[in-house]
Amino acid sequence: MSSTELPDVLAATVAPRPGAVGDAEGEHTHSVTLPGMTLSVRGRPAADAGLPPALYVHGLGGSSRNWSALMPLLQDVVHGEALDLPGFGDSPPPDDGDYSVTGHARAVIRFLEARGRGPVHLVGNSLGGAVTTRVAAVRPDLVRTLTLVSPALPELRVQRTAVPTGLLALPGVAALFTRLTKEWTPEMRVRGVMELCYGDPAKVSPEAFAAAVREMERRLAHPYFWDAMARSARGIVNAYTLGGQHGLWRQAERVLAPTLLVYGGRDQLVSYRMAHKAAAAFRDSRLLTLTEAGHVAMMEFPDAVAAAIRELVADAGELRDPREVRKGGGVSDDRRDPGTSGTRS
DSSP states (O other): OOOOOOOSSOOOOOOOOOOOSSOOTTOEEEEEEETTEEEEEEEOOOSSTTSOEEEEEOOTTOOGGGGTTTGGGGTTTOEEEEEOOTTSTTOOOOTTOOOSHHHHHHHHHHHHHHHTOOSEEEEEETHHHHHHHHHHHHOGGGEEEEEEESOOOOOSSOOGGGHHHHHTTSTTHHHHHHHHTTTOOHHHHHHHHHHHHOSOGGGSOHHHHHHHHHHHHHHHTSTTHHHHHHHHHHHHHHHHHOOGGGSHHHHHHHOOSOEEEEEETTOSSSOTTHHHHHHHHSTTEEEEEETTOOSOHHHHSHHHHHHHHHHHHHHTTOOSSTHHHHHTTOOOSSSOOTTEEEEOO
8 A cells, every 4th residue: 555645735836738639740540349339549659669558538528639738748658549438529429328437447448358458558537537447446457557637536525616517417407508508609618618627727828729619619519419428427426326346436445556646736626635535545556746737637737747657657667768767757756846746655
């Protein structure tokens, strides 16, 4: 069990560098047909064909594009792919309509089994953090390391700002919201999402904002968009109420893979105070805190998140040359980035 402790004071402030939301240069997408579903997968050429595989899993309402800022920073360390969960991004709904955390975990497991490239370095954000926690718990053979960015794990006291998202789980709320916001432009919707998810939305460049608007327009064109949102939100709420061996905290305790936890001091959806509980639950954990980050640290602070993942991969014995950690800007024990805080296992 890690002895990870939360610092008494949040880490020092540095300006975040939000990544663009949209297609990044060098990316390619393709579809993978699996039993009961078709998944859209985003990747980019690895620096070396022999690099270990990594898989990135987005959060509620997100897509594989959420990883476009992080993936190129790690392409010399891992061969990364990011998938669109069923019903999100460019992936159509699953045949069985199962948007539960278990259903999404099943999609990830089927993809990894079909790829035959495991175990992988698995990375998840928000809903994707809950999904990848379940994958790591039930299929440890598929996971080499686990990185969780603001994972949607059960909270006893949910933040007030997260309540509207949870309300989507209630029957009829998504339809009501659709009617009430029918006059909203894609720009208005994107601005609202960024205000909720980013630590400082003002740091988002005009180019990134425009790309996010195009992405929103594409999502709204899908007739199943709100259904996927509502059912997935319901899946999170249901997962929060599960007890026993199927409870997410109980499953977190079963994870064998070395785990990196990333929490933002300005996160309005997953409380920063949950970092201490998470660090205690995962048996082999380390913690990275980002003072100015919101809910999507991999988009706001891609360099800091990439450096921490490099260390995780290196400590798992999968960097061929330990100097690669320094080359990629890794955070050392005695010389950390001024905008981050964390402790090693």
